[in-house]
Amino acid sequence: MLKKYLTYAFFLLAPVIGIAQEQVDDFSLPDTLTFKESINIGLQNNRTLKKAILDEEKAKYQRNEIRGAGLPQISAYGGYNNFIDVYPQAVPGGIFGGDPGDIEVISLGVPQSLQAGARVNQLIFSNSYLIGLKAAKTGEEFYRVLAMQSEEDVIHDISMNYLGAIQLELQKENLQANIDQLTSLQKILESQYENDLARKVDLNRVKVNLTSIQSELENLKIAIYQREGYLKLLMGIPVDTPMILDRTVADLSKKVENFSVGDFNPFDRKDIQLLGIQQKLYEYDYKNIKAEHLPQLVGFADFNKNAYSETFDFMSQSKVWYQGFLIGLKLEIPIFDGLQTKSKAAQSKVKSQQLNLDKIQAEDAANLEYQNAVNKYFSSMSTLESLSGNLELANDVLKDTNLLYKEGLSPLTDLLDSETTQREAQANYNNQIIQVRIAQLEILNSTGKISNLLL
Template sequence: MIKQLWTGLIAVFLFSSSGFAQGIIENDHPFTLQECIKLGLKHNTDIKKAQLDESAADFQRKEITGSGMPQINAYGNYNNFLDVFPQAIPGGVLNPESDPNGVDVISFGVPQSIKAGFQINQLLFSQSYLVGLKAVQSSEEFYRLLTQKTEEDIIYDISLNYYGVIATQLQLNNLQANHDKLSRLEKIIKAQYENDLARKVDHNRVKVNLTTLETQMDNLEIVIEQRTNYLKLVMGLPVDVDLELAPYDFNDQNLPVRSLAANAQLSDRYDLQVLDKQLELNALNIKNIQSGYYPTLSAFADLNYNAFSREFDFISDSHVWYRGSLVGLKLSLPIFDGFQKKNKIAQARVKSEKLKQDQFMTEQAARAEYLNARKKLGNSLKSLHAQESNLDLSEDVFDQTEKLYKEGLAPLTDLLDAETALREARSAFYNQIINVKTAQADLYKSTGNIEKIYQP
């Protein structure tokens, strides 16, 4: 009975977990690249963490802003002097009978006292506070840029992994098409062999090729599963979710030729904008350190009630409470700190110089990335046209060779060679299509416009 109960609980848990995971995907049709990217932007954990950093920056801004608002505190303390502190006064001051040249020791105060009140502090002027307000605003923009950069990286990663799965599926489709042709050929040769019209060796050679294709197809199915699972991880989906990708549309002739004619706008890259914001934040940090040379002025007020007694009877209604209150100003003027701020400013300026060096190298790397991506895309488009022509030629050769073989005018070797050449040509064509798409993604990313890859 207990075993059946545990089995039922495990089954319910697995069913609910599967239902929850599958509920993430609302579509019931194969996913396009655009749909994968939108889903990834919604569920990717790196993006969620970047958004949490944005929220933390917003809370930090509110925290610093709150430090300039009135600070109100309630306090209370209770003292029980087991021995009242003695005080020494000149002799004869309070007791005429004492020696005027001596010292009288008396106890001022009572054994027990209690005090409760409120304190209010208000910052009136602080240069560091004013600089801090500017810094937190820039910090919010900094984390917003980091989120956008993370989204850009995720779009790029999803695109490349999507194309990787599609490329493998195309290779599998290519092998399947050739497998179908060889299967039909194998049936024909088998019938011819059974009627003594073909040699057994020819039939065996075709069967060997079929077995080889089947093994390659099995291996590609494993690769598709592995790449699809990794795509799910990049998208932020549980690996047990069923994710089916839409097949590549060969009627889509929207090749990224216009991308080659567009001028590079490297200022749109988020990595460069992040470095600019880091320089701005470091400049504000220098100003914040320099603000330590400015005076700080604040106002304060205190309202309290005090009670004194020889015994603990403060809860008595007849007990007398004495009110005390004060207001005042507090001015803090720094004079000398052992050159600490001077050296902190020097360190911050060194950091700015390092950031400028990083900025220069990043700009050069971005420029090189753009030039390489543009060259890659141009060459990929040129190779695509060549592979397309080669594929058409291979298909014609195979069709003609097949007809000649059926008519007994061509040996089986020519037909198998034509089949191999067709398979390789189609594989090269499929690979080149993916190369064009990945080159397009590289070009968009190099200019900071990777979102164009999934926009209609």
């Protein structure tokens, strides 16, 4: 029983992610979906998380199953026998007055018999059962932490894809602003060209740039649709649900500027906790194997009634039923099993040692992940500061070049170059804000505190 339970626990370490899209009727989102709202909706509807919660519920039933082995086991039974020919028995002849040297063959018993009764078995002592109870409780804890880890995974995945969608939306906004600006410039050049005030090559150059950016915008729209579709899938909502994301998540607000890097403790991470719980399960498995050498005591009782007849007349009120009642104890003491138990215990010990190495490796990897996240965060903040200054400079250059071009003191090529430079500077700045937010998420995730996003 214990081995079966432990097998369940180890086999379900990595639950399979279900991606089947179920239908949800009349589902609607807020007019503008905020970052926190998207996470809360995902925690309510994500299918993978629902499966993890069901695994946790199943673990409770498995624990009850193991506990039930120590409760009284009651069963009822009945039997009917009809001997067409009663079995013959050979007895010494002297028993019934014959020649002692002869063997007499006689029929003992009656042709028909009916029996009904109840049997009770009660486990009195089994060390394996006591270990199984402890393992079941630990297994329940395993699934509880596993569900918590699934919740953190949902928060992380939704957060990353939400920010990714915002990043693409900002790029789209930047491209659209440039398209509007180039469209306006194209109209001016067309009017000037008709009046012989502008060259055709300048007009064509603007058209080429405009077409290029419009093509880039169309590709970007496809990427946004795909990213938002996957975000809806993670949230567990229909992919055709209209959704508008809150872009303020990319603002340099207190959420970005006042972020503090917390201390790192690997045991705050759910994956490290799961390895620790799994280590306990291996210990119980080892103890359970060793317990196979210990005695097991079971009490039993059997109560029955029997009736006998030459013909089938058991329903007669005058029929005599003979009562039987039995109680007893059954003691099993293992003596020698060909060293099987010793070999199984040695295998369990090796598995435990391997898991301990995995745990040390996981702790080192978690510490490296944290250090990388912290370095990325400070590097991202430094880069953001540089790009902020670069964006201000690009805006000033574009403003000055635009004035010079209108006054006829600067060629169109300079204006187009300054617009391209400003567009790139704005895109780089927007992307970097998202990179800062992503770095913050990675710090929270590496420290096992990503659930703080819900606070």
